[in-house]
Amino acid sequence: MPSMIPTAAAAGWTLPASRPRAITAQAILLIAAAWLLPTAAHLSGLPVRQLLPMHWPAILAGLCYGWRSGLLVGAGAPLVSYLIAGMPRPAVIPAMTVELAAYGCIAGLMIDVLRRGRVEATLASLLGGRLLFVAVMVLTGAVVGPLGDYLRAAMVPGLAAAVVQALVLPPLATWWVRREQSRG
Numbered sequence: 001m002p003s004m005i006p007t008a009a010a011a012g013w014t015l016p017a018s019r020p021r022a023i024t025a026q027a028i029l030l031i032a033a034a035w036l037l038p039t040a041a042h043l044s045g046l047p048v049r050q051l052l053p054m055h056w057p058a059i060l061a062g063l064c065y066g067w068r069s070g071l072l073v074g075a076g077a078p079l080v081s082y083l084i085a086g087m088p089r090p091a092v093i094p095a096m097t098v099e100l101a102a103y104g105c106i107a108g109l110m111i112d113v114l115r116r117g118r119v120e121a122t123l124a125s126l127l128g129g130r131l132l133f134v135a136v137m138v139l140t141g142a143v144v145g146p147l148g149d150y151l152r153a154a155m156v157p158g159l160a161a162a163v164v165q166a167l168v169l170p171p172l173a174t175w176w177v178r179r180e181q182s183r184g
Contacts, residue, residue: 013111013118014066015180022069022180026061030073033057033100034080038087052161054081058100059125059165062107063118063173064180070104070125091142099133118170126162130155 015022037053054077062070078096081087088096106128110121134154137143143150 013177014108015064015177017065017069021183022065025180026065026069026073029057029061030076030080033061033073033077035084038081039085042087047157049157050161052158052165054078054096054100055103055126055129055161056165056169058104059107059122059169060173060176062104062109062125063111063121063169064176065108066112067105067108070106070108071101072104074100074102074104094140095133095136095142098136099129102132103129118173119166122166122169126165130158 017023017026033054033056037056038048041048041051041053058070058074058077061073075097077100078088078093082090082093103125106125107121110116110124111118116124134143134151137150137154138147
């Protein structure tokens with residue numbers, strides 16, 4: 001039985017992004033990223049800063065449909081969420097847009113261009129997205145106080161979610177791609 005967590009890249013690891021079925025799936029990922037998952041977390045009282053619900057679909061889009069789709073799902077999610085639900089706060093939208101776009105884009109680039117495995121792609125996207133988030137926050141002057149304190153406050157709460165994402169998203173993406181490829 002083939003492993004659900006690929007260790008090396010192979011041709012056909014992402015799905016064509018322009019087929020009608022793929023466009024529908026990407027729209028669903030965007031809505032999930034932008035509204036459904038964060039709203040469900042807020043309404044249930046779950047800690048959004050620890051679950052990072054908008055991150056999951058952006059990374060998944062990159063892992064399944066490549067860097068362009070990951071970039072679009074990630075970049076669109078914060079604005080769509082704000083327009084539908086009034087979240088995130090306007091001051092955070094630019095940094096979140098860059099961060100989520102980076103998650104999806106890096107995940108897809110790692111697979112499509114660098115031919116790396118999904119675990120590596122997920123880890124690289126998590127690291128790159130968080131670094132870009134902090135860079136935008138620093139460059140826009142949104143960080144007040146010592147940078148070390150900000151980094152602890154911004155990064156530590158989401159570490160558990162990042163670990164779970166690295167464990168769950170690669171096999172989920174592998175299953176998704178194989179399922180769609182088997183449907184033709």
